[in-house]
Amino acid sequence: xxxxxxxxxxxxxxxxxxxxxxxxxxxxxxxxxxxxxxxxxxxxxxxxxxxxxxxxxxxxxxxxxxxxxxxxxxxxxxxxxxxxxxxxxxxxxxxxxxxxxxxxxxxxxxxxxxxxxxxxxxxxxxxxxxxxxxxxxxxxxxxxxxxxxxxxxxxxxxxxxxxxxxxxxxxxxxxxxxxxxxxxxxxxxxxxxxxxxxxxxxxxxxxxxxxxxxxxxxxxxxxxxxxxxxxxxxxxxxxxxxxxxxxxxxxxxxxxxxxxxxxxxxxxxxxxxxxxxxxxxxxxxxxxxxxxxxxxxxxxxxxxxxxxxxxxxxxxxxxxxxxxxxxxxxxxxxxxxxxxxxxxxxxxxxxxxxxxxxxxxxxxxxxxxxxxxxxxxxxxxxxxxxxxxxxxxxxxxxxxxxxxxxxxxxxxxxxxxxxxxxxxxxxxxxxxxxxxxxxxxx
Amino acid sequence: xxxxxxxxxxxxxxxxxxxxxxxxxxxxxxxxxxxxxxxxxxxxxxxxxxxxxxxxxxxxxxxxxxxxxxxxxxxxxxxxxxxxxxxxxxxxxxxxxxxxxxxxxxxxxxxxxxxxxxxxxxxxxxxxxxxxxxxxxxxxxxxxxxxxxxxxxxxxxxxxxxxxxxxxxxxxxxxxxxxxxxxxxxxxxxxxxxxxxxxxxxxxxxxxxxxxxxxxxxxxxxxxxxxxxxxxxxxxxxxxxxxxxxxxxxxxxxxxxxxxxxxxxxxxxxxxxxxxxxxxxxxxxx
Numbered sequence: 001x002x003x004x005x006x007x008x009x010x011x012x013x014x015x016x017x018x019x020x021x022x023x024x025x026x027x028x029x030x031x032x033x034x035x036x037x038x039x040x041x042x043x044x045x046x047x048x049x050x051x052x053x054x055x056x057x058x059x060x061x062x063x064x065x066x067x068x069x070x071x072x073x074x075x076x077x078x079x080x081x082x083x084x085x086x087x088x089x090x091x092x093x094x095x096x097x098x099x100x101x102x103x104x105x106x107x108x109x110x111x112x113x114x115x116x117x118x119x120x121x122x123x124x125x126x127x128x129x130x131x132x133x134x135x136x137x138x139x140x141x142x143x144x145x146x147x148x149x150x151x152x153x154x155x156x157x158x159x160x161x162x163x164x165x166x167x168x169x170x171x172x173x174x175x176x177x178x179x180x181x182x183x184x185x186x187x188x189x190x191x192x193x194x195x196x197x198x199x200x201x202x203x204x205x206x207x208x209x210x211x212x213x214x215x216x217x218x219x220x221x222x223x224x225x226x227x228x229x230x231x232x233x234x235x236x237x238x239x240x241x242x243x244x245x246x247x248x249x250x251x252x253x254x255x256x257x258x259x260x261x262x263x264x265x266x267x268x269x270x271x272x273x274x275x276x277x278x279x280x281x282x283x284x285x286x287x288x289x290x291x292x293x294x295x296x297x298x299x300x301x302x303x304x305x306x307x308x309x310x311x312x313x314x315x316x317x318x319x320x321x322x323x324x325x326x327x328x329x330x331x332x333x334x335x336x337x338x339x340x341x342x343x344x345x346x347x348x349x350x351x352x353x354x355x356x357x358x359x360x361x362x363x364x365x366x367x368x369x370x371x372x373x374x375x376x377x378x379x380x381x382x383x384x385x386x387x388x389x390x391x392x393x394x395x396x397x398x399x400x401x402x403x404x405x406x407x408x409x410x411x412x413x414x415x416x417x418x419x420x421x422x423x424x425x426x427x428x429x430x431x432x433x434x435x436x437x438x439x440x441x442x
Numbered sequence: 443x444x445x446x447x448x449x450x451x452x453x454x455x456x457x458x459x460x461x462x463x464x465x466x467x468x469x470x471x472x473x474x475x476x477x478x479x480x481x482x483x484x485x486x487x488x489x490x491x492x493x494x495x496x497x498x499x500x501x502x503x504x505x506x507x508x509x510x511x512x513x514x515x516x517x518x519x520x521x522x523x524x525x526x527x528x529x530x531x532x533x534x535x536x537x538x539x540x541x542x543x544x545x546x547x548x549x550x551x552x553x554x555x556x557x558x559x560x561x562x563x564x565x566x567x568x569x570x571x572x573x574x575x576x577x578x579x580x581x582x583x584x585x586x587x588x589x590x591x592x593x594x595x596x597x598x599x600x601x602x603x604x605x606x607x608x609x610x611x612x613x614x615x616x617x618x619x620x621x622x623x624x625x626x627x628x629x630x631x632x633x634x635x636x637x638x639x640x641x642x643x644x645x646x647x648x649x650x651x652x653x654x655x656x657x658x659x660x661x662x663x664x665x666x667x668x669x670x671x672x673x674x675x676x677x678x679x680x681x682x683x684x685x686x687x688x689x690x691x692x693x694x695x696x697x698x699x700x701x702x703x704x705x706x707x708x709x710x711x712x713x714x715x716x717x718x719x720x721x722x723x724x725x726x727x728x
Contacts, residue, residue, distance in 0.1 A: 007453075015726060028637070090725075091457060092457070093563070093564055094455075094457065094564035095560070095561060095562065095563070095564055095725055096722075096723075096725045096726055097457065097458070097459060097722045097723060098457060098458070098459050099459055100459055101459070102456060102457065102458055103456075103457040104453040104455070104456050104457075105453065105454060105455040105456075105457070106452060106453055106454050106455075107454060108454070109455070111563065111564075117559050117562045117563045118559050118563070120484055120488060122487070122488040123484060123487060123488065127483075127484070127487065130480055131480045131481075131484055134474070134476050134477040134480045134565075135477060135559070135563055135565055136563065136565075137474070137565065138476075139476045140476040140479075140480070
């Protein structure tokens with residue numbers, strides 16, 4: 001049975017808002033002198049004025065968090081900005097202490113909270129590797145035994161004896177990550193480091209983390225990159241406003257997070273799309289890339305609440321990074337459980353010509369018109385796929401949400417129309433005789 | 443139950459809200475000894491790389507101060523130097539005082555200066571002031587050699603000063619200065635996280651402290667009834683002992699030595715306790 005290497009019990013952390021009182025010595029002496037003479041403390045007045053709001057000055061960055069991590073597990077930690085993810089890692093890495101609760105750790109912890117910590121610009125790459133290694137808890141002998149590996153990983157063999165002040169920011173980060181990646185702690189804390197460096201280097205980093213995990217070591221991985229979380233972690237916890245919201249399999253937690261975190265606007269930016277991309281993605285050399293997905297009305301105004309008689313325009317802006325032979329664009333409307341309701345493709349159009357799917361390099365805007373008087377009055381979600389036939393298949397699930405307000409037809413009572421479809425269809429009404437035969441009308 | 447108990451014993455690290463006053467984690471310091479040596483190397487290398495005149499300044503500064511002191515205090519004010527050559531007398535005080543003041547000044551900025559790095563990575567914070575005290579030995583060594591040069595020159599010119607056996611305890615004196623400056627430095631460093639205005643006080647407090655430390659006025663000129671009080675300043679005792687060991691003249695007394703050591707250790711342990719307390723909550727207040 002794998003043993004538990006981290007056990008967090010009821011961990012809470014309280015911070016104070018705003019500037020923390022650097023009490024001046026003068027004020028403290030003043031208070032002390034006043035007390036000594038039995039007078040009223042001149043500084044107490046000030047604080048009692050603030051009295052009622054004092055409680056509001058504090059906020060809980062973490063509240064009663066409990067979880068355990070097994071040896072060799074790669075635990076994903078997700079949540080919005082400011083949810084408390086980094087605070088949690090900071091407590092575990094001993095940078096700060098908890099206000100309540102206990103965290104127990106077995107084995108040595110090293111963190112990649114901020115890589116390149118302690119790099120000195122005047123020192124050479126070589127000297128910084130040793131210094132940084134030592135700051136991260138390695139002995140000189142350990143760093144020495146890993147030195148060649150570190151340099152090779154960073155790809156900076158030629159510059160290793162150059163002062164790092166002459167490095168580009170990319171080189172700097174690569175060297176810093178290389179040191180951190182070759183630490184040999186039993187537990188590694190990783191926070192957002194993958195946001196830096198070029199694509200190739202990011203791939204290397206993910207690979208390294210995977211290898212570290214395979215080596216039986218434990219990783220806690222904080223990221224906003226859902227595809228990285230999905231590929232590395234089997235279990236993921238979701239933190240929201242300092243509370244542990246979910247602790248489950250990565251698929252479930254990520255799905256929950258994405259649903260909860262649905263975009264409120266009618267426009268999804270490329271970063272938002274990126275975080276939801278799934279499928280067969282060629283990250284290092286993509287042929288197509290999403291720029292923007294938006295919901296528009298007939299006047300091209302972005303919105304996500306439509307009357308049922310309005311046309312809904314799905315605008316997909318994408319870039320072909322090279323010429324593409326057979327590009328299919330799919331727009332699916334799904335319900336909250338991801339159940340598909342409607343699907344349409346660019347190549348369905350009856351007026352189709354090759355310029356619908358054979359595209360040269362450039363930026364395109366594909367518009368798909370969902371006609372009015374189609375949907376019922378409820379919430380829908382939009383899933384979009386770009387398929388470069390036989391090479392890439394990128395799906396962006398539930399990227400936007402929209403609401404349809406059923407307007408009723410012909411001023412008659414139509415109910416709320418809480419169904420998927422409520423189209424205005426052709427109806428026929430005619431009288432029949434007892435045998436069911438038509439009575440010809442005059 | 444048995445398994446649960448066993449599990450409890452095996453935790454390597456338990457992170458709790460508030461630990462006791464004496465939870466110092468000094469064993470961590472030993473584990474991070476390589477870090478201390480690398481900090482020393484870093485400071486040495488960066489210093490060496492940056493300034494051309496660097497090491498020369500270490501020589502110019504004490505010489506200039508010694509000349510000024512000799513002119514002002516000996517020639518103009520006519521203050522006694524215990525019958526020792528003015529230059530030798532002041533230089534001995536200045537060299538020792540420089541080491542102490544540099545260490546104190548630098549260690550007292552430990553938290554404020556390193557806030558960035560402390561906020562990102564854990565390593566025993568104590569490594570920073572400890573390495574500061576050690577790297578300053580290099581400067582001190584250079585200045586001590588300068589002093590030895592002066593000493594030999596004046597002896598050759600017929601000065602009557604002669605070293606005593608107490609000189610064998612020179613390493614102990616240096617050690618005491620290191621411990622005292624480290625203790626006082628981290629004490630002040632811890633206090634400055636709360637009282638920022640202490641930083642300004644520090645600059646002139648060190649100046650004033652110098653005049654009460656036998657650098658300029660020998661303890662032999664302090665009135666008898668104030669002598670015990672005066673010697674409660676450990677630096678006064680250290681400088682007097684140093685002068686006695688190299689010149690054979692000075693106010694040295696086992697009781698004074700004991701007093702100075704007691705105060706040194708009190709300051710040191712006070713500093714260590716406060717420092718290790720502050721280092722845990724420091725990141726939330728800075």
